[in-house]
Amino acid sequence: MSLQKAEFVETKGGVVRKCPGTKNHICCGYQTIDLVEGCVLDCSYCILKAYLRDDRIKITRGEDAIISELNNTIDNAGGHIPRFGTGELSDSLAIDRRYKLNRFLLEYFGKKKKAILELKSKWADFGHLSEHLNPYTVISFSVSPQRFIDAEEKRTSPLYKRLKAARAAQELGCFVGLHLDPIVIYDGFEKDYRYLIGDIGRILDPSKIIWISLGLLRFPPAMYGLLLERKRKYLLTGEFIRGEDGKYRYIKTERIRIFRMLYRLLKDIDKGLFVYLCMERADVWRESTGIELKDSEGLIGLFDKRIKNIYGGAL
Numbered sequence: 001m002s003l004q005k006a007e008f009v010e011t012k013g014g015v016v017r018k019c020p021g022t023k024n025h026i027c028c029g030y031q032t033i034d035l036v037e038g039c040v041l042d043c044s045y046c047i048l049k050a051y052l053r054d055d056r057i058k059i060t061r062g063e064d065a066i067i068s069e070l071n072n073t074i075d076n077a078g079g080h081i082p083r084f085g086t087g088e089l090s091d092s093l094a095i096d097r098r099y100k101l102n103r104f105l106l107e108y109f110g111k112k113k114k115a116i117l118e119l120k121s122k123w124a125d126f127g128h129l130s131e132h133l134n135p136y137t138v139i140s141f142s143v144s145p146q147r148f149i150d151a152e153e154k155r156t157s158p159l160y161k162r163l164k165a166a167r168a169a170q171e172l173g174c175f176v177g178l179h180l181d182p183i184v185i186y187d188g189f190e191k192d193y194r195y196l197i198g199d200i201g202r203i204l205d206p207s208k209i210i211w212i213s214l215g216l217l218r219f220p221p222a223m224y225g226l227l228l229e230r231k232r233k234y235l236l237t238g239e240f241i242r243g244e245d246g247k248y249r250y251i252k253t254e255r256i257r258i259f260r261m262l263y264r265l266l267k268d269i270d271k272g273l274f275v276y277l278c279m280e281r282a283d284v285w286r287e288s289t290g291i292e293l294k295d296s297e298g299l300i301g302l303f304d305k306r307i308k309n310i311y312g313g314a315l
């Protein structure tokens, strides 16, 4: 994998942030630790292309400042169990073997025992972290049908490697997360997703999947031009509307139809799976899953309950 020029930035704080969420949509209360800005994996739909000005990878150093921010956030969580991830402005694992960026966080969360760190990736390589893993680290993979990966995520690990890596993480005692995101409408996608969910059921132990998110393709207007320019046929099939937050999404009836189908397929694997929708409206939640949520606090409460159930007194 080629690495663009990496620039190291020393931080004095300000890298732990609340996921900005989106207006009038239910947000899960996730928090991000922005260790890296920019990504070598170069997925064609990556929203970073619309936001970042150049191809450089910015790596944040300054462990003490980050830990002090985390202590402050976790100690003032007001009864919630905070969840953090390093995979928002980059991929958590793509350059981690080379730069060893996450190791101090694994050690910190393992000792703190009051919050969860999620490493979210499309790069199936966490072997260098094996000896630092602990139950407070969740290894997560974004998964899509292989046909879509071949077309739009060319530099990432193939699906079977991601699922095998997730299984290996389970065998090492970690909970794993899965993110079916972005889900994209293209000719034959329903069948591909049936196979994909079949593979999840065959390869993984459902009792060690902590959560599964479902997120349909959405992008800001600046991205729309880029997708047109690059003639991304997989990404421009379907009917889009522009939401109150300005982002393009598939029309609501389609979103409900697809979420409902995937939610049921996943629950058929194991009805105890915790499946949530990423940045959706309360009415879409209700129609797709039967779950009534008034606001984001409702979803954050469901996460707290889920974590308490599976960790027992350990968190």
Ligand code: SF4
Binding pocket: 038, 039, 040, 041, 042, 043, 045, 046, 047, 048, 088, 089, 090, 091, 122
């Ligand atoms: S892995 Fe994530 S951050 Fe990296 S290019 Fe793909 S979508 Fe962007």
